[in-house]
Amino acid sequence: MATENEPESHEGIERAERIWIGFSLLLVALFVVLVFIAIGAHGTHVGKSEERASPGEILAQPGFTSPGVEQIGPDKYRATVVAQAFSFNPSTIEVPAGAEVEFRLTSRDVIHGFNVADTTINVEVIPGQVSTLTYTFDEPGEYPLICNQYCGTGHHNMVNTVRVTDPDASEASDGAEATAQAGSDDGVDTADGGGWEARGASVYGNQCVACHQAGGGGVSGAFPPLAGHAPEIINADGGRDYLINVVLYGLQGPIQAGGQTYNNRMPGFQRLDDEAVAAVINHIVHAWDNESALPSDFEPVQADEVAAQRETALEAEQVHERRPDLSAE
Numbered sequence: 001m002a003t004e005n006e007p008e009s010h011e012g013i014e015r016a017e018r019i020w021i022g023f024s025l026l027l028v029a030l031f032v033v034l035v036f037i038a039i040g041a042h043g044t045h046v047g048k049s050e051e052r053a054s055p056g057e058i059l060a061q062p063g064f065t066s067p068g069v070e071q072i073g074p075d076k077y078r079a080t081v082v083a084q085a086f087s088f089n090p091s092t093i094e095v096p097a098g099a100e101v102e103f104r105l106t107s108r109d110v111i112h113g114f115n116v117a118d119t120t121i122n123v124e125v126i127p128g129q130v131s132t133l134t135y136t137f138d139e140p141g142e143y144p145l146i147c148n149q150y151c152g153t154g155h156h157n158m159v160n161t162v163r164v165t166d167p168d169a170s171e172a173s174d175g176a177e178a179t180a181q182a183g184s185d186d187g188v189d190t191a192d193g194g195g196w197e198a199r200g201a202s203v204y205g206n207q208c209v210a211c212h213q214a215g216g217g218g219v220s221g222a223f224p225p226l227a228g229h230a231p232e233i234i235n236a237d238g239g240r241d242y243l244i245n246v247v248l249y250g251l252q253g254p255i256q257a258g259g260q261t262y263n264n265r266m267p268g269f270q271r272l273d274d275e276a277v278a279a280v281i282n283h284i285v286h287a288w289d290n291e292s293a294l295p296s297d298f299e300p301v302q303a304d305e306v307a308a309q310r311e312t313a314l315e316a317e318q319v320h321e322r323r324p325d326l327s328a329e
């Protein structure tokens with residue numbers, strides 16, 4: 001019969017189809033199981049759905065209009081951070097050791113990374129999304145915070161610091177640090193009669209420490225050391241004006257420092273006022289025992305010297321051309 005073969009061959013196709021359908025369903029089930037295993041084992045940092053919106057809407061949320069660290073309970077802090085090419089706001093995150101810190105992160109432009117050295121903190125910061133995570137720093141210290149997602153030409157400059165303070169340290173020093181943090185971009189002013197010392201340390205802590213580090217040692221291969229190096233520059237011919245120009249206009253091009261070559265770009269800080277620029281230069285040529293390499297009649301850099309260099313309006317590459325030739329000394 002003609003009809004006898006038809007159902008048989010039809011059924012044969014169905015069996016093969018059923019096998020393949022079953023196989024693909026199995027694969028889908030396997031993938032779902034793997035996702036749940038991954039979430040269970042490693043956690044997930046993807047924002048909750050109510051925290052997904054247009055980047056503009058998220059940046060308009062109360063927390064993100066003024067990023068920073070706030071205390072939200074006994075031993076609980078919230079750090080709200082906005083990443084953008086090529087910086088993190090706030091520039092320094094300061095929290096006490098032992099406290100639970102809730103990080104809320106978003107990006108203003110492209111995807112950035114938020115990676116804190118020596119911790120398990122390593123998340124993507126995505127525009128239009130809030131990444132949250134909670135972490136407790138056990139040890140006081142300075143933790144480098146870096147962007148580890150390539151985000152453009154200034155990616156390597158996206159370096160900051162998480163400063164974890166010792167809650168048992170004296171109240172006085174805590175208070176002083178809090179004041180410096182709460183102040184404007186460059187911290188305390190000289191109204192208290194502290195001269196350049198207090199202001200220089202404060203500006204350094206807010207603007208320079210991320211790259212040149214608290215000990216002035218820089219970061220090998222990336223950011224040159226200032227300890228042991230700043231005095232030889234300021235002592236050289238034209239070194240004073242050169243240092244002022246570096247702080248004002250930045251620096252781009254290969255340099256030698258401490259026996260190593262560095263070829264990077266430092267941003268300029270024209271937004272700092274003349275006194276702040278003078279103070280931070282005086283700070284770096286005195287700090288970390290640099291003082292011992294200064295001549296005994298060294299005159300601290302004055303604000304009017306900085307004001308004079310503002311007229312030159314250089315590019316970072318032009319500053320590089322004016323670098324004193326240290327090998328000639």
Ligand code: CUA
Nearest residue numbers: 147149151155
């Ligand atoms: Cu931001 Cu790389």
